[in-house]
Amino acid sequence: MSNSKPSRENLLDKVLREYSSLLQRRPVLTKSISSASISAIGNLFSQYLAPQPGSQGRIVWRSTFAYAFFGLVVNGPVIHHFYTYLDKVVPKKDNTSAIKRVLFDRFVFAPPYLLVYLYVISLLEGHGTARAKQKVKDVYWMLLKLNWKVWTFVQYFNLTYIPAKYRLLFGNLVALIWTTYISVKRNKMLVSK
Numbered sequence: 001m002s003n004s005k006p007s008r009e010n011l012l013d014k015v016l017r018e019y020s021s022l023l024q025r026r027p028v029l030t031k032s033i034s035s036a037s038i039s040a041i042g043n044l045f046s047q048y049l050a051p052q053p054g055s056q057g058r059i060v061w062r063s064t065f066a067y068a069f070f071g072l073v074v075n076g077p078v079i080h081h082f083y084t085y086l087d088k089v090v091p092k093k094d095n096t097s098a099i100k101r102v103l104f105d106r107f108v109f110a111p112p113y114l115l116v117y118l119y120v121i122s123l124l125e126g127h128g129t130a131r132a133k134q135k136v137k138d139v140y141w142m143l144l145k146l147n148w149k150v151w152t153f154v155q156y157f158n159l160t161y162i163p164a165k166y167r168l169l170f171g172n173l174v175a176l177i178w179t180t181y182i183s184v185k186r187n188k189m190l191v192s193k
Helices: 008-025 027-049 063-087 093-126 128-163 163-193
Strands: none
Touching: 008 027, 008 163, 027 063, 027 163, 063 093, 063 163, 093 128, 128 163
16 A cells, blocks of 8 residues: 655655756746745744844834845845856866855955845835945944855855855855844844944
């Protein structure tokens, strides 16, 4: 007598096959939707771990929307095109290519991207231009240094060992933890002000 339920492995294989198929047919849209979903989940985790000031422990859906929207409209498309560009500018040739790719990512791409990320998220959350600028001023340098410490190793692994079509997904999964950390850190700083 056979069990008619599909095993977890079969379900996981099926999900991965479908995801790969979507990446082939609509890479930017697939990566954007993945990014939006993972960003929203990260924000929900962060709100659970460190509720936003004045929320009385309730979920602030505008914040979740801000992260999801940023993932959909900015993170997914921008990172997809950045990785495509990086593969052309610094193709994998030898061991120094990996270091060059990471240095380009860390020092050319990451600083302006983090600035845009912090500013736009703050605007989408409804904080206004003046408060968004102040938030960036308060946390940018600290988060950039932390970004360099944490993401340098992640990006070395990502750019060296992960196939190009899965880099954004891998980065998004690591970013789930990172986004949660940034949100918790930012919310704690707001409470202390």
